[in-house]
Amino acid sequence: MAKTPVTFTLNDAETALFVDPGANLNEVLRRGAGDLTTKHGCGQGTCGACTVLIDGVPHLSCLTLAETVERRRIDTAGGLAGGPNLHALQTAFMEGFAAQCGFCTAGMLMAAKGLLDANPNPTRDEVAEAISGNLCRCTGYEPIIDAILTAAARMQGRAV
Amino acid sequence: MTIHKGRGFACINYPIGMNLGGDPSQALVHSTPDGKFMVALSSIDLGQGMKSVTRQIASETLGVPVEDVYVDTADSDTGPHCMGSFASRGTHRVGNAVIRAAAEARKQMMEAAAEELEVNASDLDTDGAGNIHVKGAPSRSISVAETAIAAQFKQGRTLSGRGIFLIPPSDADPETGEMTPVTCFAHAALVIDLEVDDETGEVEVKEINSAYEVGRALNPKLVEQQLIGGAWMGVSHALYETTEPNYPERDHRPEDFNTYLMPGPGQVVPHNLAVLERPAEDAPFGGKGPGEMCANPVLPAIANAVYNAVGVRCDRLPITPEKVLRGIRANGGARPQGMPG
Ligand code: FES
Ligand code: FES
Numbered sequence: 001m002a003k004t005p006v007t008f009t010l011n012d013a014e015t016a017l018f019v020d021p022g023a024n025l026n027e028v029l030r031r032g033a034g035d036l037t038t039k040h041g042c043g044q045g046t047c048g049a050c051t052v053l054i055d056g057v058p059h060l061s062c063l064t065l066a067e068t069v070e071r072r073r074i075d076t077a078g079g080l081a082g083g084p085n086l087h088a089l090q091t092a093f094m095e096g097f098a099a100q101c102g103f104c105t106a107g108m109l110m111a112a113k114g115l116l117d118a119n120p121n122p123t124r125d126e127v128a129e130a131i132s133g134n135l136c137r138c139t140g141y142e143p144i145i146d147a148i149l150t151a152a153a154r155m156q157g158r159a160v
Numbered sequence: 161m162t163i164h165k166g167r168g169f170a171c172i173n174y175p176i177g178m179n180l181g182g183d184p185s186q187a188l189v190h191s192t193p194d195g196k197f198m199v200a201l202s203s204i205d206l207g208q209g210m211k212s213v214t215r216q217i218a219s220e221t222l223g224v225p226v227e228d229v230y231v232d233t234a235d236s237d238t239g240p241h242c243m244g245s246f247a248s249r250g251t252h253r254v255g256n257a258v259i260r261a262a263a264e265a266r267k268q269m270m271e272a273a274a275e276e277l278e279v280n281a282s283d284l285d286t287d288g289a290g291n292i293h294v295k296g297a298p299s300r301s302i303s304v305a306e307t308a309i310a311a312q313f314k315q316g317r318t319l320s321g322r323g324i325f326l327i328p329p330s331d332a333d334p335e336t337g338e339m340t341p342v343t344c345f346a347h348a349a350l351v352i353d354l355e356v357d358d359e360t361g362e363v364e365v366k367e368i369n370s371a372y373e374v375g376r377a378l379n380p381k382l383v384e385q386q387l388i389g390g391a392w393m394g395v396s397h398a399l400y401e402t403t404e405p406n407y408p409e410r411d412h413r414p415e416d417f418n419t420y421l422m423p424g425p426g427q428v429v430p431h432n433l434a435v436l437e438r439p440a441e442d443a444p445f446g447g448k449g450p451g452e453m454c455a456n457p458v459l460p461a462i463a464n465a466v467y468n469a470v471g472v473r474c475d476r477l478p479i480t481p482e483k484v485l486r487g488i489r490a491n492g493g494a495r496p497q498g499m500p501g
Contacts, residue, residue, distance in 0.1 A: 046417035097385040100207030128425040135417060138207050140392025141425040143385060 008069045010035065011079025019066040026050045026061035029076065037078035039106050041135075048134030051107035051114075052076050058114035060133075077106035080113070089113060092151035093144070100138035107134050112148045120156055124149065161359035164496050166469025170461035171349040174453040176443075177249035179341035182326040185249075186240035187257040189218060189265040190320035193312040195290070195305035197222055197265065197319075199231045202239030203254045208451075209382035210250050216378060217255045217444050221262035222269070223286025224304055240322075248451020251378065252344065255444030256325035264321025272311040272319060273302050344440040346448045347373040350391075350457040356469040358494040361481030363466060365395050368431040368458070375448035376439040383435055383450055390454025391431055396422045397455065398462040402478050471495025 003018035010033055017032045026043070029035045029052070041049030043062050050061040053075035080087040086094070089109050099105045108131055115122055115130035122130070127148045128141070136144060153160045177183045188200040199218045205211045211231045219226040233239055242254060267281075273292040274281035277300060285295050286304075293301035302310075311317040330340040350370040356363050368391055377383040400421040405412040414420035439446020459477065467473050471494065472487030488494050 042417055044416060097381050100209075100385060100389060102207065125426075128428070131425050134425075135422070136425075137393070137422075138389045139385065140389040140428065140431075142388060142392075142428045142431070145425060145428065 004067055006066055006070050008071065009073040011075055017066075021067070023066045024062055025052070025059075025064040025066045025069060025074075028066040029061060029074070032066075035076050035078050037106050038076045039103060041103065041107075046135070047104075047107075048111065048131075049104055049107040051110045051134065053110055053114050053117075056114065056117055058111050058130075075110065075113070077109050080109060087113075088151040088155050089116070089148065092147040092154070096143050096147040096150060098139060098143040098147035104134055104136040104138075108136070108144055112151070115148070116152055116155065120152060122149075122152060127152075161357065162494065164356045164358060164469040164494055165499065166354050166356060166465040166467070166496075167499060168352045168354075168461045168463065168465025168468055169350070170457040170459075170464060172347065172453055172457045174248065174346045174348065174451075174456065175342040176247075176252045176344050176346060176440075176448045176451070177327065177342055178243075178247045179327070179330060179339075181243075182329060183243055183247075183249060183253055184324055184326045185242040185253040185257045187214070187254065187261040187323045188240050188320070189222075189258070189261040189323070190318065191265065191269070191308045191311075193308055195224075195303065195308035196228045196230065197224060197262075199229060199233075199258060199261070200239050201231065201233040201242060201254060201258075202236040203242040203250060204234050204245040206245055208245070208250065208386055209379060210245065210254065212382060213251055213378050213447070213449075214254055214258050217258045218262045220445065221259050222266050223288055223292075225288065225290055228290065228304070246452075248346070248449055248453060250451070251447050251449030252440075252443050253325050253327075255378075255447065255449075256442070257323040259444050260323030260325065261321040262323070264323065265319050266321070268311075268317065268321070269304065269307055269319045272315055272317055273307045275315060276302050276307060276310050343442050344375070344448055346375065346450070346453055348453055348457050350461050352458070352461040352465045354462065354465045354469065356466060356484060356494075358470055358488055361483070361485035361488070363399055363462070363479060363481075363484065365399070365429045365462065368395075368429055370431065370457070371434040371436055372450065372453075373436040373438050374450045375443050376437050376446035377435050378445060378447040378449075380435065384433065386450045387433055387435070387454045388431055390450070390452075391458050392423065392429070394455035394458025395429060395462065397477060398459045399423075399478050399480075402480075407482070468497045468499075469494075471497055 007016045029038045039049040041047035045063045052061045215231045219229045270281040291301045332339045353367040354365045
């Protein structure tokens, strides 16, 4: 079957790939672009492990047709750190022990980034709401919510 | 409609590891030529912290900085045998194997250093910062890196060690059936406060208060995160999770994460946690490890609290609204048992 060319920005890098018709973005990011920081969990839109930002808004990459991201901007967990400098969310997750197995972490980070970019001072309930589509089997969510609030405070220069 | 408050308590005496075949685990430790140490295992880190804790144990035993220890695990083709990550055995069994392997590697490291410094190995000590020195004369020293280089290129000696841990065999006494299946126990006590709605049968856990005795907490933050996350899983098992249908039709059973219920980030329960430390004699640096018991006491405590709230004794999990309502109906109404204490 004829492949379709798709061009998009992946974490600042201009990216052009030929994709199969109907291919989902998760597969294209992982296999096509080699960005393994985007996880594949359920593949059916229920776990949130595959969350990426499309033009700044969290989306489930497993339910996104790759062809629909033409000329759009995709952000994944792989683009969070600037060289050796971790993003405030990554630092807060690390210091707050907000991961055990880590399988949900990339999706949690991107859901959290989508929230903080749009709402830099979220309430606890708003944080819980923002990650309500992301399943975590290990942490009980509390350390993750705490880490996101800590990162928000630090990014705003507030005391934690 | 009335909301009934209930409080329930449970405590456990939790065996660490199992008895089967002595429940062995092995570890291998060797140095690289630049004086870093590799710990080879095949024990799995599922996120509970196996790699962090065995790394700490190896570094402490070797007397070298934790940054200089690398743990390579989870591949049974390349790592020595391990029974597995289950039965809350990891810290205790694998940790003990790592101590033995690291102690043997340390002995060789000290002998190699002694040869370089021309002293007796028994007169040497490590400073934990990457150096080996003569006891009482810290200026007479050699770095671990230099020692490893000398061992590799001059002395033709390996700095390596093998370790295995096996618990003493214990068969059941044919007369009494008595046996000693495990060598150490961890303990916990946990109180649940919850509310039961007698119209919908819904149970909402409001607060968890717990005390866990896990021997020495080798990595206190890892212990805490495991206990918090595990208690969440206990709530989930007690009230939500099942692969059976909630209603009689088999077709109504959960098939994916949309219908397999678990509490989400909006249902986080405040959990006040106390970790008590009673180091176990045969445990690595006293640490028994939290393991499965981080979830276990939550379930009976919730069942007791539901009984306390509405007088319904549920003996099948999960305690769904349907079971609570059927129980209330069978009793002819909610029968609050009164708040203990
Ligand atoms: S992999 Fe996309 S939601 Fe689970
Ligand atoms: S850390 Fe394991 S699923 Fe979240």
